[in-house]
Amino acid sequence: MSTTSKLAAGAAFPEMSIERLGGGRIDMGGKGRWQAIVVYRGRHCPLCKKYLGVLDGLKEEFDDAGIELAAISGDPEEKARADVAEHGWRFPVGYGLSIGQMRRLGLYISDPRSPQETDRPFPEPGLFVVNEDGLLQIVDISNAPFSRPDMQGVLGGIRFIREKGYPIRGTAG
Numbered sequence: 001m002s003t004t005s006k007l008a009a010g011a012a013f014p015e016m017s018i019e020r021l022g023g024g025r026i027d028m029g030g031k032g033r034w035q036a037i038v039v040y041r042g043r044h045c046p047l048c049k050k051y052l053g054v055l056d057g058l059k060e061e062f063d064d065a066g067i068e069l070a071a072i073s074g075d076p077e078e079k080a081r082a083d084v085a086e087h088g089w090r091f092p093v094g095y096g097l098s099i100g101q102m103r104r105l106g107l108y109i110s111d112p113r114s115p116q117e118t119d120r121p122f123p124e125p126g127l128f129v130v131n132e133d134g135l136l137q138i139v140d141i142s143n144a145p146f147s148r149p150d151m152q153g154v155l156g157g158i159r160f161i162r163e164k165g166y167p168i169r170g171t172a173g
Contacts, residue, residue, distance in 0.1 A: 006106035007139055009170040013130045014104050018072055018094040021080050026070050026094040031134040034067045034158065038151075039097070039107060039126035043079040044118040047145045048125070049087060055151050056089045065159055067129075072097050074122050097123060108143040129158060137161065137168055 007013070015029035028037055038055060040048040052071055062069045072094035073080065080095035099121060102109050108124040125148050129138035138157070140149045160166055 006141065007128070007136055009136055009139055010168040011136050012134055013128060013136045015134075016101055016104065018101065019077065019096050021077065021084055021093040021095060026072065026092055028070075028072075028128075029130060029134055032132055034065075034132055034162075035128075035130040036062060036067050036069050036154070036158070037126075037128045037130070038069075038071045039105070039123050039128075040071055040073050041110075041124060041145055042073045042075040042118055042122045043083050044112075044122075045145055047148075048073075049083070051125075051148055051151075052089055053087060056087075056091065058151055058155060059090050061155055062091075065155065065162075067155075067158060070094060074098070074102065074120065106139075107141055127154065129154070131161075131168075135168065 013029040017025040017027045020026045028035065040052060042048070055071065059069060070092040071089065074097040075095050077095050080093050084093055099109065102123045105126065107126050109121050110124055111121050112118045124143050125145060126141040127138065127149055128136060131137040138154065142148065
């Protein structure tokens with residue numbers, strides 16, 4: 001059993017980038033913008049498809065709020081491409097998240113239950129909201145596919161944070 005340290009609220013989000021479906025890269029972290037990065041388990045996960053479908057329905061609201069939205073997984077390009085072709089997600093999709101990157105993000109990592117599920121270790125769900133200072137404003141990671149934050153609520157929370165100057169929570173001792 002491997003231990004992974006979790007990212008602390010208020011810490012600098014680790015700058016990294018991964019391949020972006022359709023070309024280029026998704027750059028995560030850094031200053032000067034708000035980002036909402038959703039980590040999904042991969043093509044094998046039906047709950048991910050449903051969750052990302054809801055997220056896709058909120059894309060314009062995230063855009064209007066000035067929040068860059070992206071979904072990333074450890075899947076190879078062909079699986080990510082098949083998902084986007086099947087579901088029509090309009091936000092950037094990153095693929096090929098490495099085990100090292102998963103650990104750096106403090107994600108829980110699972111092995112497949114069988115070759116029919118998938119062919120590689122994969123990350124369990126995570127959400128990282130990075131503020132304009134490059135700091136982790138909101139972090140939500142799960143060790144199972146059944147626990148995920150309500151993205152409409154998260155979007156409302158980000159709006160509140162920005163309008164009211166609400167501080168990063170969870171940073172006390």
